[in-house]
Amino acid sequence: MRYWLTSAFIFLLVTAFSQEPPSTGFLRHLMDREYYKEVVYLLEQTDYDDASLARKDSINYIKGWSLYSMKALQRSAGVLKSVSRESPYYLPAHFFAAYNHAHLGQYGTAGQTLDSLRLENSNMASLRAFENAGIALLQRDYKAFEDRFNQADTSYYPIKKASDKMLDFARDLESHRKKSPVVAGAMSAIVPGAGKIYAGQTGEGISAFLTAGGLGFVTWENYHKNGWKDVKTLLFGAVFAAFYGGNIYGTVVSVEITENEFQKAYDNKILFNLHIPLRNVFN
Amino acid sequence: MFLTKVSGQPEALHRADSLFKEGAFFEASIAYERTVYLQPESKVVHRARYKKAVAYRHLHRYEDALRELDRLPLFSIADTLKSRILYETAFNHLLLDKPEEALWNFRRLEKTREEPLHSSMIPLKILILNHNRKWEEAKGTLLSLVDSMPLRPHKKQSWKDSIKSLYDEDSLPKNYSEEKAKNLSRFIPGAGHIYTGYPWEGAASFLLNGAAIGFGIHQLWYKYYFTAYITGFGIFYKSYFGGMKRAAHLAEIARHNEMKKFNDKCSAMMMRILK
Known part of the structure; x- marks a missing residue:
């Protein structure tokens, strides 16, 4: 450039x-x-x-x-x-x-x-194919990625290293299994916080488990001593229920957030590797 | 208008100065940079860089202004321009809320000058001294300013009385300490808030902490151990430490507000004196 x-x-x-x-x-x-x-x-x-x-x-x-x-x-x-x-x-x-x-x-x-580019030589065609492959990968279109990638001559020096990395990204993304929000929510319903741990947020999962557990014990203690009709039992029971339900909802949302963060991180890596050959060729 | 050829640097600088006078500071900053580009070896570059820094100050780009000023080799610059550069440096530091650096640069400015400070430079000195809480020196400087002004004796005396009243110990901005506010709230929850001038928030904090700990003890007494620990002491723990942090933050806000109020009063008075 x-x-x-x-x-x-x-x-x-x-x-x-x-x-x-x-x-x-x-x-x-x-x-x-x-x-x-x-x-x-x-x-x-x-x-x-x-x-x-x-x-x-x-x-x-x-x-x-x-x-x-x-x-x-x-x-x-x-x-x-x-x-x-x-x-x-x-x-x-x-x-x-x-x-x-x-x-x-x-x-x-x-x-x-x-x-629409009018290209002069095979190297530029390889660069275009590589860039197109990256764009296909950004769209998670693995078939198009493969087609485009195969059109590029990856021995062309400016794209050589980036090509290897791009292949790794494609493999990682293809083998990546999206966590299920339903499974995560169900896990948090059975053991509060477990769904968050499943989603990859261990700290938050432990914190949710301790909070829900604490509130559960408080509710149980008041129920055990005063029965259901006691104001304190109802109050703490309501707080516990709100936290318990909120935690399930939060777990479902957090699966989406974690997944988005994962995809975004790969988008950034792909974009970075699309940029390097451009700098190498046009600098 | 910038892209046409200009044969000599004075013309380029003149154009930059015209833009500056018109208040077109961004355009002026480009035009000053152009002067720097056209005559990199010339001494006019120093003036161009200085004026570019002033333009940046008008654009509220204080860091950029300081970067331009830092590029100027003070040891090889004439005293008049050197004074202006140091003044501008002090000014930008003050605007960036760095009063110590502002004072250090102003001291350098005073050492550079053989003659006394020009009256137009004194307001900045007073504001810097105020920010550094050097009240006696600030008061003395303001009184000297009044003495140097061509005013009638009774008017001078009236201003001097006003200055003494402004710098009276009870009128000075309180120096709220974050540490003190935090410690007060450590011993009596809410006390730090009250110290910084937020009594209602302090009372609310005291009641919340009292209610939480009271509830905890009450539940403990009646052998509701989980309820006592998790709800009573749990809430108390959060509100107690949160309250301490909040008190320290309020001290910072209150100190800033006090200083601003005082400097607003001081600036208004200086403007009336210099009018």
Whole structure:
């Protein structure tokens, strides 16, 4: 990416002699110091409607990259995709636009962006296949992942390491068995807290067991000495029942939360591994 | 407007200053950075960086302002600009709620200057001294400010009386201690809340703790062991330690509010004196 950005700046500098010049060196100076907001502001203030297509492409590439660095991924994707096919920045711009869409969970758009790319050689085709495989894995479409992955030449150095990891992720995800909320809820109904331990939240499970057990003992003690009709028995019985029921509900919800956390963690790993080859190829 | 070529640095700096005067601080900060870029070796860079820091302060980007100021080599800068840089550094530290660092920088500023402080710098000094609870020095500085002002004798005397009254021991902001609030609540639940000026919350805390422990003892007396331990002592345990934490937190809030109230009064008085 650094190489491509440098060349974009050089291009702007060269074209500056023929038109009203943006201070390219200054933009570079700001980028080097990570003043991305300032770069975007300056480029948005500049009227380059009459500029040549090549010049517009350079500007859009720099702007898109600045927006990407500011984590404004949606805007970044839009600007990067406006880089034309004639531009030398076409490939890095569109690959990163697709990555931005994938990061935003817009998998369909990400796939379309990649599929519409006009590629120059087999290495780029491998990179596209690898990125597409990652996007399929983000959607947990293992069949599509396999198809796409097999299209990539994983001996191509920039994707070699990431490919191995991606295969591991696919295996982990495919073999992962989702915990059942019904089983967890039933377990917590039989032994309070057991469902949470089953869901992977051991600390919370023990805490729920002790609290429910304590309240159960208190209710039993009052029932044992005063019978059902005593106010204290009814009060503690109600508190116990509320906690007991709430704990079952909480267990069902916590299974969903734990599952979401698991899936999210893998999403982040996949995205990270989709990013590494892009940096390797376009840096 | 920034992207057209500017041949010399004075023009770039002039443009930045114009934007600053118009209150376009973000645009001014870019324009000052442009001056830095165009003339990295020139001494005008120091002024540009300083002004960029001031622009950042106006944008409430105090950390960024300090970063710009830190880049300035104070040993090779003229005294006038050095004073301004130290003043700005102290100001940003105070805005970041770091009064000790603010005071340290203000002391450096005073050492740098051969002549007395300009009257426009004194309000900041007084606020910093207030924040550091250096009441006598703050009062003395404010009295000197009144002395240096071209006011009629009876007016001067009136201001001096007001200052003495403001800095009277009973009017000073109380220095609520978190440790004291916590310890008070350790011995009598709710006492820490009352100490920090929250009597109703203190009373509620006292009653809750009393009810919980009373219930626990009552149940223990009648041999309801589980009920006594789990509900009585369990609730007491939670509310007792929670109450101590809350008291310490209230002390922090109360101390902050007291200081703010005092400084608001002090600032209003300084503005009237300097008017």
